[in-house]
Amino acid sequence: MQSLLNDLKRLVGDAHVLTDGDLSAWEQDWRKRGHGRALAVVRPGSTAEVAGVVKACAAYQTQHPDRALSLVPQGGNTSLVVGATPDASGQQIVLSLQRLNAVRAVDAANLTITAEAGCILQSVQEAAQAAGFLFPLSLAAEGSCTLGGNLGSNAGGTQVLRFGNARELCLGLEVVTAQGEIWHGLSGLRKDNTGYDLRHLFIGSEGTLGIITAASMKLYPLPAAQLTAWAAVPSMQAAVTLLGLAHRHLGAGLTGFEVMGQFALSLVDKHFKQLRVPLFAEQPFCVLLENSDHESEAHARAQLEGLLEAAMAEGCVTNAVIAESLAQAKTLWQVRESISLAQSEEGLNIKHDISLPVSAIPAFVQATDAALAQAIPGVRLVNFGHLGDGNLHYNVQAPEGSDPADFLRDFEPAVNRLVFDAVVRFGGSISAEHGVGSLKVEHLAHYKSAVALELMGAVKRALDPHNLMNPGRVIIV
Numbered sequence: 001m002q003s004l005l006n007d008l009k010r011l012v013g014d015a016h017v018l019t020d021g022d023l024s025a026w027e028q029d030w031r032k033r034g035h036g037r038a039l040a041v042v043r044p045g046s047t048a049e050v051a052g053v054v055k056a057c058a059a060y061q062t063q064h065p066d067r068a069l070s071l072v073p074q075g076g077n078t079s080l081v082v083g084a085t086p087d088a089s090g091q092q093i094v095l096s097l098q099r100l101n102a103v104r105a106v107d108a109a110n111l112t113i114t115a116e117a118g119c120i121l122q123s124v125q126e127a128a129q130a131a132g133f134l135f136p137l138s139l140a141a142e143g144s145c146t147l148g149g150n151l152g153s154n155a156g157g158t159q160v161l162r163f164g165n166a167r168e169l170c171l172g173l174e175v176v177t178a179q180g181e182i183w184h185g186l187s188g189l190r191k192d193n194t195g196y197d198l199r200h201l202f203i204g205s206e207g208t209l210g211i212i213t214a215a216s217m218k219l220y221p222l223p224a225a226q227l228t229a230w231a232a233v234p235s236m237q238a239a240v241t242l243l244g245l246a247h248r249h250l251g252a253g254l255t256g257f258e259v260m261g262q263f264a265l266s267l268v269d270k271h272f273k274q275l276r277v278p279l280f281a282e283q284p285f286c287v288l289l290e291n292s293d294h295e296s297e298a299h300a301r302a303q304l305e306g307l308l309e310a311a312m313a314e315g316c317v318t319n320a321v322i323a324e325s326l327a328q329a330k331t332l333w334q335v336r337e338s339i340s341l342a343q344s345e346e347g348l349n350i351k352h353d354i355s356l357p358v359s360a361i362p363a364f365v366q367a368t369d370a371a372l373a374q375a376i377p378g379v380r381l382v383n384f385g386h387l388g389d390g391n392l393h394y395n396v397q398a399p400e401g402s403d404p405a406d407f408l409r410d411f412e413p414a415v416n417r418l419v420f421d422a423v424v425r426f427g428g429s430i431s432a433e434h435g436v437g438s439l440k441v442e443h444l445a446h447y448k449s450a451v452a453l454e455l456m457g458a459v460k461r462a463l464d465p466h467n468l469m470n471p472g473r474v475i476i477v
Contacts, residue, residue: 001039004060004069008042008093011052016043016099026094029085030078031344031351033439036086038094039069045099047174047182047213053095054211054468055180061466070471071095073207075118075146080351081437083206083473084149097148100213103127111219112171112188117148117212124217133219136163136255140337148212154204156433158336161388162255162292163220165433166203172216173199178209178464188216201459206435207470209463225297226255227304228290228329231311231320232283237362238316239287239387245314246289249307253300256290257388258336263397264384267342268335275335279319287317287387288336336384343382343395347404350396350415356428358390364426365394371418372396376411391432394419420447436474444475 009017018026018041028035044050054071061069073095074084086092100118106127107114113135115124121142128135137150139157149155151173155166163169172186175198185199202210233239239259246254265280280286291307293300304322311317323329343349356364365383372379378399385392396415398407420430420443430447431440444453456475460467467477 001067001069004056005040007056007060008040008053011056012042012044012049016045017041018043026074026077026096027086029082031080031082034082034085036088036092037090038072038086038092039090041094041096043096043099047100047176050095050097050100050176050211050213051180051182053093053180054176054178057093058178058180058466058468061468067091069093070468071211072470073097073148073152073211075149075152076120076141076144078141078145078149079153079437080353080434081431081439083153083435083437083470087472095211097146097211097213100148101146104214106131106133106219107188108133110188112216113219114172114186114188114214114216115147116214117146117151119147121145121147121150128219129222131219132222134222135169135217135219137166137169137217140340147215147217151203151212151215152206153435154433156386156389156391158256158258158290158333158386160386160391160433161257162252167200169218170199170203170215171218173202173212174214175202176211176213178466178469182213183210186214186216201463204435206437206474208460208474209469211469221294223292223294225293225295225300226290226329227293227297227300228256228288228323228332229304229308229320230278230323230332231287231289231308231317232279233285233287233317234283234315235362236285236365239285240358240362241314241316242287242289242311243358243387245311245316246307249310250291250303253291253293253303254289254388255292256288257386258288259384259387259392260286260288260336260339261381261383262286263380264339264343264382265335267346267382268338271342271345272338275331275338277335278321278332283318288332339382339384340393343397346397348408349382349398349404350408350412351434352394352396352416352419352430353391353432353434354394354419354423354428354430355389355391355432356423356426358387360426360428361387361390361392364422364428365392368394368419368422371422372415375414375418378402386433390428416443438473441473441476
């Protein structure tokens with residue numbers, strides 16, 4: 001192995017091949033669900049260096065087939081499914097892309113921005129805004145997650161119902177293959193029917209087929225006004241009814257629609273008192289919605305007020321507030337984004353990132369809540385998410401007073417099976433926006449069709465025949 005490490009040092013510089021000292025920032029996922037041991041952390045500074053590293057590792061693997069060397073691509077290390085940290089073998093190289101962090105170009109006429117994979121998502125947003133445009137991908141980890149990771153996991157976030165997932169925002173990719181070749185696919189074209197659309201293979205593949213090093217992404221005009229409202233609703237069915245009204249009243253202006261359960265908000269109130277969570281004690285659920293208008297603030301406010309008046313008349317909203325300033329709007333969104341942090345403060349928990357037809361969500365929640373309460377007396381459900389696109393973060397917290405670590409050990413397999421069975425029964429998916437990683441890979445054999453798994457395996461074997469790229473994630477071959 002030392003000869004390989006020496007080759008890597010020549011490729012990227014001694015300072016960027018880390019083998020000693022505290023490597024926990026790369027070896028442990030942020031939820032502390034997985035802690036591995038890397039052979040080395042390699043930090044290339046260009047696409048050419050990434051290609052050189054992959055070629056060197058592929059050559060070493062060919063020369064030493066008895067040694068299970070592999071690569072784990074990593075961006076901001078914010079994966080929620082343990083998809084970007086090494087295993088405990090000490091035979092995996094973490095390929096950190098954080099030095100590939102340049103915004104290469106903004107094409108105003110083409111409405112595109114081209115940025116490298118290590119760009120922090122917030123930096124991409126800010127570069128777009130500085131040029132007078134909106135880059136709409138937005139999620140809680142945007143201050144630390146990276147564009148490459150967003151594409152690798154096909155990230156969603158709070159504006160999917162209007163703009164789509166990362167996949168829908170991407171027009172082109174630059175990728176280093178498992179053989180160390182560079183695919184230059186940064187065209188930025190909206191129409192290109194010259195064969196298979198290769199970018200869709202790599203988006204959502206979590207680094208198992210190749211390494212995304214840069215991407216061309218769509219931009220949109222900045223809205224003239226964005227108004228945020230917070231509404232208390234008496235049931236999940238009422239939230240779905242409100243969503244339908246919002247579509248009719250706001251049309252394409254509806255850019256955010258989040259639902260939050262009462263217990264989820266109570267955790268924010270408990271652990272982040274300074275945020276002053278509104279209306280959460282009044283009803284079982286609250287909804288946070290955003291209206292982005294291209295006319296004026298007055299027009300946006302009139303639309304939003306009209307929606308809320310209609311919703312109250314129909315009985316699906318009992319009380320509501322509209323943010324009167326940008327600061328108030330940011331605070332409301334901060335409450336929503338703080339749910340995961342508050343749940344972490346409460347202790348270890350069982351996370352589910354699921355998607356369902358919006359019409360099926362009320363029945364799913366009612367049935368699954370009841371089944372979990374019967375199976376685990378006192379269980380606490382942290383239910384929140386992107387109702388506008390059918391994505392719930394349906395998380396399970398230990399009963400009050402019990403040890404969270406013991407709860408995970410004793411109940412996680414049974415809870416996962418109960419929730420995932422219900423998801424499939426109601427026509428949904430066990431992963432909406434977090435990916436599969438290593439936490440869910442074993443579940444795919446049970447919940448995905450054999451035909452789909454064979455097709456996925458065929459793609460993996462064709463593009464990465466030696467299983468060099470992030471093995472054990474997404475699919476096991």
